[in-house]
Amino acid sequence: MAVALVTGASTGIGKATALRLARDPGTELVLVARREELLRELADSLPCPATYVAVDLTDDDVPQRVRAHLEAEHGGALHLLVNNAGAAWRGSFAETGYANVHRHMELNFDAVVRLTEALLPLLRKAAPSAIVNVASTAGRVSRARTGAYSASKFALIGWTDSLYAEEKALGVHVGMVLPGFVRTEGFPATELREKALTRWIVSEPETVAEAIHQCGPGGRAERYVPRPYGAAAALRILAPSLVRRVLSGGAASNLTTSTAADQDQGSNPG
Ligand SMILES: NC(=O)c1ccc[n+]([C@@H]2O[C@H](COP(=O)([O-])OP(=O)(O)OC[C@H]3O[C@@H](n4cnc5c(N)ncnc54)[C@H](OP(=O)(O)O)[C@@H]3O)[C@@H](O)[C@H]2O)c1
Numbered sequence: 001m002a003v004a005l006v007t008g009a010s011t012g013i014g015k016a017t018a019l020r021l022a023r024d025p026g027t028e029l030v031l032v033a034r035r036e037e038l039l040r041e042l043a044d045s046l047p048c049p050a051t052y053v054a055v056d057l058t059d060d061d062v063p064q065r066v067r068a069h070l071e072a073e074h075g076g077a078l079h080l081l082v083n084n085a086g087a088a089w090r091g092s093f094a095e096t097g098y099a100n101v102h103r104h105m106e107l108n109f110d111a112v113v114r115l116t117e118a119l120l121p122l123l124r125k126a127a128p129s130a131i132v133n134v135a136s137t138a139g140r141v142s143r144a145r146t147g148a149y150s151a152s153k154f155a156l157i158g159w160t161d162s163l164y165a166e167e168k169a170l171g172v173h174v175g176m177v178l179p180g181f182v183r184t185e186g187f188p189a190t191e192l193r194e195k196a197l198t199r200w201i202v203s204e205p206e207t208v209a210e211a212i213h214q215c216g217p218g219g220r221a222e223r224y225v226p227r228p229y230g231a232a233a234a235l236r237i238l239a240p241s242l243v244r245r246v247l248s249g250g251a252a253s254n255l256t257t258s259t260a261a262d263q264d265q266g267s268n269p270g
Contacts, residue, residue, distance in 0.1 A: 002217075003077045003126075005030040005070070007057060007115065008085030010038035012184030013134060016205035017082055017212050022046045024217070028074060032057070032066060033085060057085055057111040063118030070122060078122040080216050083112040084134040087186055087261045088149040101148040108152035113159065120172070127171025132216040133160045134208075137180045137224060140233035143247050143255055164221070175215025176222040179208045180229040186260045201226075 036054035139153030
């Protein structure tokens with residue numbers, strides 16, 4: 001039996017990951033996100049035992065509440081933690097300022113660190129076990145109007161590499177997945193899917209779910225989805241001037257797609 005907890009499981013990559021993990025014999029799932037109705041529907045539809053915790057991951061007491069749930073409902077067992085919940089609000093630094101950086105860090109970085117801190121003792125106890133952090137290709141290459149999002153994912157990547165080195169000897173594998181454009185509720189990539197020229201660069205959440213499986217139970221260190229996006233990361237190191245020139249050109253603005261969070265709350269943090 002393996003207990004796996006997936007954050008951001010109500011939609012998109014997290015939901016696809018829950019469905020993928022549920023196919024492994026003996027899996028028990030814990031689904032975490034804010035929308036209880038979606039979590040309940042998913043838990044009821046899965047072919048394996050599943051519980052859920054409907055919480056906002058940025059709330060102070062949430063890491064301890066999630067841990068208490070694991071202790072009460074799953075005997076304190078945890079074999080896989082998938083830190084996937086995240087969001088992006090577009091806008092230039094001049095328009096959105098520190099407030100936008102802060103809200104990205106709060107969800108995409110601080111919440112991951114705080115939940116991992118609370119659950120690491122359970123993962124160590126259950127070793128061999130694994131953590132998979134869902135970063136982004138935007139955590140290697142930054143574009144205009146995505147600086148706050150990129151900053152949170154760059155931070156997550158740096159911290160993940162360090163945690164991998166620290167926990168390896170204790171049997172907790174720390175993997176990382178770096179998706180490019182993936183069609184989800186939060187990141188619909190409408191601008192790219194509308195054009196034949198760019199449609200092909202948009203992946204499906206199920207492809208990322210498979211990569212998460214490879215970097216968790218499969219023991220891989222990291223995966224770009226799709227794989228060729230790794231070339232952008234390599235170029236950023238090898239030819240920084242070229243990458244900066246290309247990404248600040250007019251055509252590159254097409255690569256900053258609008259997000260659901262933009263539509264829900266506007267680009268400017270309230
Ligand atoms: N799709 C892409 O193009 C792409 C590319 C690179 C990286 N990523 C990363 O992939 C991850 C998943 O994104 P996705 O594309 O699957 O988008 P999504 O469909 O919008 O999923 C985001 C998930 O996070 C949950 N969430 C958001 N804020 C939360 C909060 N404060 N507390 C608890 N849960 C919260 C949402 O559920 P509730 O609203 O129910 O809380 C939802 O389940 C994110 O970390 C994202 O940065 C996505």
